[in-house]
Amino acid sequence: MSDEPEHGAGTEPVRILAPDGSPVGDADVGLSPEELRELLRWMVLARRLDRECVALQRQGELTVYPGFEGQEAAQVGSAFALGQLDFVWPTFRELAVALVRGVDAVQYLQYHRGTWHGGPYDPRATRFGPICIPIATQLPHAAGYALGQRLDGSDAVTMAYFGDGSTSEGDFHEAANLAGVWRLPMVLFCQNNGWAISLPSSEQTAGEIWRRAEGYGFPGVRVDGNDVLAVHRATARALERARRGDGPTLIEAMTYRIGAHSTADDATRYRDDAEVERARAADPIARFRSWLLAAGHADDRFVTACEEQADAFALEVRTGVIATPAPPAEWMFDWVYADPPPSLGRQRDEALG
Amino acid sequence: MAERVFAMPDLGEGLEEGRIVRWLVAEGATVELNQPLVEVETAKAVVEIPSPFAGVIQALHGSDGEDVPVGRPLVTFEVTGGAVAYHAMVSVDQPSSGPVPATPPVRKLAKELGVDIQTVRGTGTHARVTEEDVRSAAEGVNVTEPFRAELGVSPLPVVVAALCRVATDHPLINARWSSEAILAANAINVGLAIDTQRGLVVAVIHDAQALGIAQIAAKSTRLAEGARAGSLTPNDIAGATIAVSNTGSYGSEAGTPILAPGTSVTLAVGVIADRALVVDGQVVARPAATLSLTFDHRVLDGAAAGRALTELVDLLQSDERLRDLPR
Ligand SMILES: Cc1ncc(C[n+]2csc(CCOP(=O)(O)OP(=O)(O)O)c2C)c(N)n1
Ligand SMILES: [Mg+2]
Numbered sequence: 001m002s003d004e005p006e007h008g009a010g011t012e013p014v015r016i017l018a019p020d021g022s023p024v025g026d027a028d029v030g031l032s033p034e035e036l037r038e039l040l041r042w043m044v045l046a047r048r049l050d051r052e053c054v055a056l057q058r059q060g061e062l063t064v065y066p067g068f069e070g071q072e073a074a075q076v077g078s079a080f081a082l083g084q085l086d087f088v089w090p091t092f093r094e095l096a097v098a099l100v101r102g103v104d105a106v107q108y109l110q111y112h113r114g115t116w117h118g119g120p121y122d123p124r125a126t127r128f129g130p131i132c133i134p135i136a137t138q139l140p141h142a143a144g145y146a147l148g149q150r151l152d153g154s155d156a157v158t159m160a161y162f163g164d165g166s167t168s169e170g171d172f173h174e175a176a177n178l179a180g181v182w183r184l185p186m187v188l189f190c191q192n193n194g195w196a197i198s199l200p201s202s203e204q205t206a207g208e209i210w211r212r213a214e215g216y217g218f219p220g221v222r223v224d225g226n227d228v229l230a231v232h233r234a235t236a237r238a239l240e241r242a243r244r245g246d247g248p249t250l251i252e253a254m255t256y257r258i259g260a261h262s263t264a265d266d267a268t269r270y271r272d273d274a275e276v277e278r279a280r281a282a283d284p285i286a287r288f289r290s291w292l293l294a295a296g297h298a299d300d301r302f303v304t305a306c307e308e309q310a311d312a313f314a315l316e317v318r319t320g321v322i323a324t325p326a327p328p329a330e331w332m333f334d335w336v337y338a339d340p341p342p343s344l345g346r347q348r349d350e351a352l353g
Numbered sequence: 354m355a356e357r358v359f360a361m362p363d364l365g366e367g368l369e370e371g372r373i374v375r376w377l378v379a380e381g382a383t384v385e386l387n388q389p390l391v392e393v394e395t396a397k398a399v400v401e402i403p404s405p406f407a408g409v410i411q412a413l414h415g416s417d418g419e420d421v422p423v424g425r426p427l428v429t430f431e432v433t434g435g436a437v438a439y440h441a442m443v444s445v446d447q448p449s450s451g452p453v454p455a456t457p458p459v460r461k462l463a464k465e466l467g468v469d470i471q472t473v474r475g476t477g478t479h480a481r482v483t484e485e486d487v488r489s490a491a492e493g494v495n496v497t498e499p500f501r502a503e504l505g506v507s508p509l510p511v512v513v514a515a516l517c518r519v520a521t522d523h524p525l526i527n528a529r530w531s532s533e534a535i536l537a538a539n540a541i542n543v544g545l546a547i548d549t550q551r552g553l554v555v556a557v558i559h560d561a562q563a564l565g566i567a568q569i570a571a572k573s574t575r576l577a578e579g580a581r582a583g584s585l586t587p588n589d590i591a592g593a594t595i596a597v598s599n600t601g602s603y604g605s606e607a608g609t610p611i612l613a614p615g616t617s618v619t620l621a622v623g624v625i626a627d628r629a630l631v632v633d634g635q636v637v638a639r640p641a642a643t644l645s646l647t648f649d650h651r652v653l654d655g656a657a658a659g660r661a662l663t664e665l666v667d668l669l670q671s672d673e674r675l676r677d678l679p680r
Pocket of ligand 1: 197
């Protein structure tokens with residue numbers, strides 16, 4: 001498959017729209033034309049904000065930022081399928097999911113501005129957990145949370161996001177194993193973006209990630225992560241299954257990280273421009289937009305309006321981020337230990353003068 | 354029109370400088386927000402810096418190939434439009450004005466009992482609102498109301514209050530050993546050894562130094578009931594900095610209890626019974642009890658422990674000093 005990044009080799013992912021936007025499967029995924037337009041609106045908004053965040057980092061307003069360009073369909077398509085009470089356990093790259101969940105972007109970005117640890121949004125109100133940097137550690141938390149949901153008698157589902165690299169961690173195995181053994185109401189959503197920083201997925205995993213589900217005793221599915229309709233349908237089915245009490249599903253969404261791992265990374269040092277160009281040709285937004293227009297669900301005016309809204313939103317977030325004050329420096333020291341050790345006290349005195 | 358100076362940002366994580374590869378704009382040029390200004394090479398990558406302002410370039414500081422330290426001026430702008438507004442549009446919750454700290458079960462309890470948790474003063478760690486605080490608020494208990502019936506409580510809460518007073522002057526009995534240092538705790542969290550059918554439970558009265566005898570009595574009753582019912586929360590049994598064992602409650606004269614993790618001292622209170630005591634040269638029958646102290650020798654010596662214990666005994670034997678304890 002020369003038109004696909006290398007990591008897409010192997011099992012054909014489930015797909016509804018071909019890269020050029022032509023339908024190759026049943027495009028009726030149970031969404032109304034208005035909801036379909038929403039999908040495009042979110043993706044455009046997310047990409048615009050993502051680019052603004054990279055710019056904000058280059059301007060010294062964010063300390064470091066991990067972009068998600070190229071992964072909009074995987075994130076928006078899956079997040080859009082969630083029920084109000086379903087709970088998301090994210091990594092550090094799920095800003096688009098956060099937006100769809102209604103997390104305030106300025107609050108979210110406090111984390112990347114370095115003014116707050118975890119972002120001051122309320123995970124309980126937004127049903128979007130704290131940003132998680134240590135790879136895969138959110139997964140056992142998610143499994144525990146899913147167990148709690150069941151003990152509460154709730155029919156809400158736990159949605160756990162992670163990357164291809166995360167599946168090499170023991171935490172992934174432990175969480176997936178528990179999810180299987182206890183038939184937890186949980187969806188394990190892997191965004192396989194081809195890379196774990198500079199390590200390609202081919203050097204990360206010899207097999208296919210979705211296939212591992214079988215070993216844990218639940219279904220796995222490989223879906224085209226740049227096809228928002230396919231992602232949405234796969235996620236909706238997995239959520240429904242979990243809600244029915246039939247247990248977890250592992251979704252491997254094949255996508256691509258167009259940008260660097262983060263603003264502190266230079267991807268040209270370890271990967272080919274040609275690979276990135278191939279991935280750009282499979283762009284999730286262009287694909288869905290052309291289908292949406294061809295199917296008559298939207299017109300050019302709508303597309304332009306989306307872009308204008310996204311520009312305005314990006315400016316609004318920029319202004320909010322820049323205006324956010326740094327919290328008092330002593331909080332760094334005051335909120336870590338109940339009884340701070342003397343060494344920390346000395347650091348505190350040194351830092352605060 | 355306003356002048357703005359844009360300084361070299363930290364483009365990586367903790368970088369100290371950036372090298373100017375080439376300028377993409379000239380002095381005098383009008384630029385838009387986010388228009389590429391300059392290519393900069395750092396130890397990690399070559400990146401394009403987008404303009405943080407819309408305006409006119411007044412000055413470019415530095416030439417191609419030059420290293421510019423982080424924080425030094427890079428570009429001076431004359432800012433025209435209001436493209437970037439430096440005023441708050443979104444207000445971010447700050448804890449000082451935000452919700453009072455409390456765990457979800459406590460919030461739930463407050464809701465159930467019809468208590469507005471925002472109005473409750475927290476007595477837990479970092480002013481966290483505890484279950485006890487919510488229950489007190491619900492009952493309308495005025496904790497500052499003088500506790501009148503002095504004899505309405507068992508001796509134990511009085512001993513706990515006295516111990517807190519002594520620990521304030523003898524911080525080593527409320528400290529713990531660590532490999533780095535002896536850590537004196539700020540709060541006095543008194544662990545109470547409670548006998549249950551499933552064995553010993555050490556339940557904790559947090560910040561006991563801030564409580565009156567009546568509150569200590571109420572808390573110990575609740576903790577004892579909870580321990581026996583098995584309904585204590587993890588917080589109820591965590592964080593003891595000193596402990597008390599009422600060995601007298603099962604008839605022992607004295608005890609040498611084992612230290613609870615994180616504590617260096619356990620006070621054993623023996624049974625209170627009439628003893629033959631010498632008072633004013635006469636042997637008389639008086640109620641008395643034996644107090645024994647188990648302590649961690651790494652943290653305090655026998656002399657220091659003995660002084661604290663003597664101080665406690667003096668306090669408990671002084672009517673005047675007892676009346677001075679917070680009620
Ligand atoms: C436990 C742990 N090990 C290493 C790292 C450093 N690290 C940060 S991101 C990353 C790669 C993660 O790859 P993947 O799971 O594919 O997610 P992606 O970055 O592609 O979204 C690594 C190794 C970390 N954050 N945590
Ligand atoms: Mg990856």
